[in-house]
Amino acid sequence: MQKYKIDYLIGTGQTALVYLAHTEDGLPVALKSPREEVRRDPEKAARFATEVNLSLRLSHPHLVRALAGKPLGEDAYLCLEYFGEGALDQHLGKHGRLPLEEALKLASQVALALAHVHANGILHRDVKAANVFLRGGNAFLGDFGVAIPVGRQTVAAGSPFYMAPEVYRDGISSTASDAYSMGVLAYELLSGTRPFEGDSYEALMAAHLSNYPRSLSARCPELPRATLRTVERALAKSSEERPSVAELAAALEGGLRSLRGEAEPAPAPEPEPERPLGRHGARSSEPAAPANGENPRSTTLFQRVFGKKRS
Incomplete structure (x- = not known):
């Protein structure tokens, strides 16, 4: 040094x-x-x-x-x-509930970063507002102090306000437990309050294991329904019922686009059913696929999650 x-x-x-x-x-x-x-x-x-x-x-x-x-x-x-503007928990403590557009933007950025972490075979295990740093209105996920490769198990890790039920119960971490923590953070950003509160570890454990948060629609009625449902699914007690972090990121981005009045990206066309090739093979009027097999309509989400274009 x-x-x-x-x-x-x-x-x-x-x-x-x-x-x-x-x-x-x-x-x-x-x-x-x-x-x-x-x-x-x-x-x-x-x-x-x-x-x-x-x-x-x-x-x-x-x-x-x-x-x-x-x-x-x-x-x-x-x-x-170095982030001179500090961490997200400090920002929330100072400003309280954020405007919905800002909340969706920050939540989607963190989710995209976490999806990239998962795509590289890593569990973060400590997603929380204190580990998100701010600069120029943008969010950056940090602190890999308890991160491990997917599939490896060590002692339980996390922060009590954000830990998934199975981490409390069995000490088991997975991409689904990271998705739960990301769901807690998204709920906190969108509603201005955490889904579960408690003044002790035991009280928080009981809340995460047995209680259900107040509906996000009651706290944030202007939130697009599809985004709302995905965030609430991320807080499911069963890990199998949760969306992936990539799905959560897409839903948050979709909510942000909807709020801004931007058009949704055009979906990829349904593939035509296979049929026997004629004497001349495929019809000449059909567009040729890109040489690398890439679907240009899917590049944007891939690029945002993985931080690069398909290769």
């Missing part, structure tokens, strides 16, 4: 300290350094190394960008882009 000029401490966590620092070129950055006890504990050190490696591996327009890092050793660190 010698190439960074450390200014002052801006955040503390159970495993790391975060400093505001500047690069040699004067760029402000957030420098994350593991605590001494984390460096000495092989299991905790490995967890920090996973965070560094995943952060450097993932890239999306709405993910916090990792600039550099060293996974292991006495000088292990992670350098991240």
Whole structure:
């Protein structure tokens, strides 16, 4: 970390300290350094190394960008882009309920970023307002401190206000439990309040396991019905009944377009049934498929979720 000029401490966590620092070129950055006890504990050190490696591996327009890092050793660190406007929880605490268009925009951006994380085989496991950072009216999902590859199970992780019922009950994380957390965040953004409240871990666990939130239509009647239904499905008690995060992102984007009066993208045409080829093969009047097999109408959603065009 010698190439960074450390200014002052801006955040503390159970495993790391975060400093505001500047690069040699004067760029402000957030420098994350593991605590001494984390460096000495092989299991905790490995967890920090996973965070560094995943952060450097993932890239999306709405993910916090990792600039550099060293996974292991006495000088292990992670350098991240700095967000001077702070986190979403601070924004909500200051401004209260957001205008619907702003809420839909921020929620859809976080969902797109999370869908990209899932597409790369990673579970975030701690989606919450405090891990979403703001800049220029846009949202960026960060903090991969408890992220793991899809299919791997470790100790339960998450934040009590956002954890899925099965995480409380069995400690099991999946893309569906991330979808639940994203549903909680979307509900919070759209309605101005979390779907479940409680003053203790036990009270929150009981609420997530047994209670049902007030209908989003009662709190946000102007929300397009299709978007409303998808957000409420994300809060289903059964993981099998939830939409994927990509579906949730599409519904949030659809709600935003509807609110703005923008036309929905034209659906891809239904494929024609197969039929025996005649002497000359396919009819000459049928348009040729792109050389790479790409459906141009589906490029936009793919590009937003995966951060790149199909290849």
